[in-house]
Amino acid sequence: MFYRLSGVHHNSYKSDSKLFPVRADRNAVIFFLVLGVAAPFLIPSLYLNSYILPWLIWTAAVLGLNLVTGWAGQLHLGYAAVMAVGAYSAVHAAKFGIPWEFALLIGGLASSLIGSLFAFTALRVKGLYLALTTLAMQFVMDWVLTHSPAISGGSHASLQAPTFALLGQKITSDAGLYYVAFGWCVLVTIFMLNLKRTGLGRALVAVREKDFAAAILGVNSFYYKVVAFAASSFIAGVTGALLVATFYFLAAPEQFAVNVSIQVLAMVIIGGLGSIIGSYMGAALILLMPGVVNQIFSSVAEIMGWNWVSKRWPISRMQPMAR
């Protein structure tokens, strides 16, 4: 691609660590922010809530996974399980009568706790073996979800989420739900944008590039791996809770099964490890592509007079790999 920093010279440390070294970047971000705020007035609510809203939420999830996979370089195939922890604990907390703000926080912290367990495998192995262990942990989590009626409400059951509310205001309108997702996505994006400017972000990159070289520089790779897993799991937990609260409206184990984990990782990789704008695009591609391709196929089939292409991906209910 273009080397966009060409001709940009830094004379001071301050200018080097600016958020946007290229002015066009800042303008583009402002443009998209305005577009995002104005979206409910520009886009019909059907498209807004069945395409844009899940896209933003999944983007937040992808950014969270990018923190651990892209920045800290640790493979994570159990991300959906961590999201499930957040979703279920937040929904249970909300059902218990705790306001949603705190319920989301509880979801995030619970995820953080469980997600740090994944980190302990990362302290021992890396690469393929880390991937396999996190995959196995995902299966364990699936099993726990489907086999403990206290959490999931029984096997093949789903848990109805109470109406989402913030600051005592019930949020039920399409635009309101969209703004919640948008706000969370913006928050996570700001966090990730600033991450590379902080010591934490640089330490994570050092751990990714070579852990013992990082150790020589005085970066405690064990500590930063745990931090990366905990922070990414917090994002995952809140995202999972918001996904249930604003999009699915009920929590079911299949929403957080192993294929979802694989899809989120695919979003990260397609977008590019450690890339923020890539996370948006990767999520969009994986989320919207099956529907688009299916439409293309079915319209081609109609033109050609075939009838074997079934509408396997219902477009109205965007969920990655709904099987």
Place this chain on the structure above:
Amino acid sequence: MDWIFLAELTVNGALTGLLYSLVAIGLVLIYKSSAVPNLAQGALTMLGAYIVLAFSHNLGWSLWIAIPLSVVIMFFVGIGIERVALRRLAGRPIVMILMMTMGLDIFLRGTTLAIWGGSSRSMNLGVSYDPFFVGDMLLSRIHILGAGVAIALFVAFMLFFRTRMGIRLRAISDDYLASWSVGISVEGGVGLSWGLASIVAVATGVIWGEVQGVDQSLSLLLLKGLTVAVLGGLDSILGAIVAGIILGIMESVGSFYLDAIVGGGSRELIVAAVLILTVMIRPHGLFGRHDIERI
């Protein structure tokens, strides 16, 4: 607790475990030669079973023609996958290779679902469903047959790795650069190992298709095969056989006791726990080489 029942659980577990070994052998063959963890082995197994079915049921040919024909087709499918998808990924980060094989898995599952649909079909191998009595123990005939196939494949590969071609494969698994420098075609060898793994997938597919019917769930054998392969050491065929027996027995006996406590379905839990514990305690498995990445 009577001892005959425990013995029956153990023997049946060992036989089932040997069937898992079939999947694991395919994984090990590929990992051994190219250090690629083939997460599509489950889907390849399913594809093998479907191709056999396509010949034997849709075209009505005898199984004795259908199976060899499928072996030939799958051999070239395996080589083709390596040529098209994996070769250009050589030397790339492991996450890319993992995602590629996972993508292959999803692709193969989607394709078979589109072509053959989701309904379960039976293999009709002609093996009797009557139990086989050893003393007072009831054993399933197809499991005995499958265990026999697993042992036969193990012996065949042990002999194969002593032939000239087999020695080349071993050299490749030792060191790419050294193999290149003495004139061994590394690409050819890796392709061959994919072909062999696909042949194993046909055998696995036929046996498992007879055991549980041919449908999408065949691809879920991957997790068990992977656990067996990791437990035995990802580059050891002997390990795959031994670990298969161990996992089978643990699963069968363990789930009998655990199911009573947690209310059913503890098999997957045991498999996942074995995988996690193996990686945490002994990542190179029982018989694997020690040079596995550790921190």
